[in-house]
Amino acid sequence: MDILWEIVFQTVEILTLVFGFSGIALSVLLLFSPGLTLSLGKIFNRYFDVEKNLVHLDKYIQTDKFAYRHNVLAGLSLIIGSIIVLFFLFFRLDTGNFAGIFINPGKYSALIDILLNFMAILGKIVGFLSLVIGLFLLFAASQLKTLEEKMNTWFATQPIVDKLGSANHDIDTIVYKQPIIFGLIGLSASTLLTILAFINIFG
Numbered sequence: 502m503d504i505l506w507e508i509v510f511q512t513v514e515i516l517t518l519v520f521g522f523s524g525i526a527l528s529v530l531l532l533f534s535p536g537l538t539l540s541l542g543k544i545f546n547r548y549f550d551v552e553k554n555l556v557h558l559d560k561y562i563q564t565d566k567f568a569y570r571h572n573v574l575a576g577l578s579l580i581i582g583s584i585i586v587l588f589f590l591f592f593r594l595d596t597g598n599f600a601g602i603f604i605n606p607g608k609y610s611a612l613i614d615i616l617l618n619f620m621a622i623l624g625k626i627v628g629f630l631s632l633v634i635g636l637f638l639l640f641a642a643s644q645l646k647t648l649e650e651k652m653n654t655w656f657a658t659q660p661i662v663d664k665l666g667s668a669n670h671d672i673d674t675i676v677y678k679q680p681i682i683f684g685l686i687g688l689s690a691s692t693l694l695t696i697l698a699f700i701n702i703f704g
Contacts, residue, residue: 511702518698524691531676532684539677565649572642579635587628590621 531538568575637645676683 514701521691521695528684528687531680535680572638576635576639583628583632
């Protein structure tokens with residue numbers, strides 16, 4: 502597993518170096534030839550219409566009919582599954598040993614331990630909720646259905662999609678109005694990024 506982590510880190514470092522060099526080249530071009538940068542930007546700018554593909558995702562799919570039609574089977578399945586999960590999380594899960602499977606002890610161990618404990622707590626909460634829902638399905642399916650209908654809320658995401666689909670040229674306008682300032686900022690950030698990547702790779 503350590504080899505996999507090493508590959509991931511080296512890939513990130515190489516990509517950082519590539520982005521650093523690209524940023525330096527773009528910043529130098531913006532400083533000394535903003536007109537050419539604008540022309541290249543127009544060549545590389547592309548617009549892809551994905552609206553037709555999103556139509557297939559904008560459908561209401563009712564999944565609760567089976568659970569309420571076979572409430573005993575669904576309730577027992579949820580109860581048994583929740584008990585197994587809760588038993589494992591409370592009595593079998595050792596976060597220290599589990600973290601050792603993925604990474605060496607002592608290296609990022611504190612962060613991994615925090616993440617695993619958070620996931621364990623989240624799993625326990627979900628397990629308890631599943632157990633309660635299973636009991637409701639088994640003994641009070643009609644009350645659960647009434648509660649679900651009250652809690653169901655429809656969120657319209659089309660306005661957000663419309664905003665994401667609109668072209669915005671304000672950023673380009675600001676950058677090309679002040680090419681020296683943005684060129685220097687980009688050059689400084691890209692140079693720092695490149696130096697850090699060099700230190701990590703060859704240091």
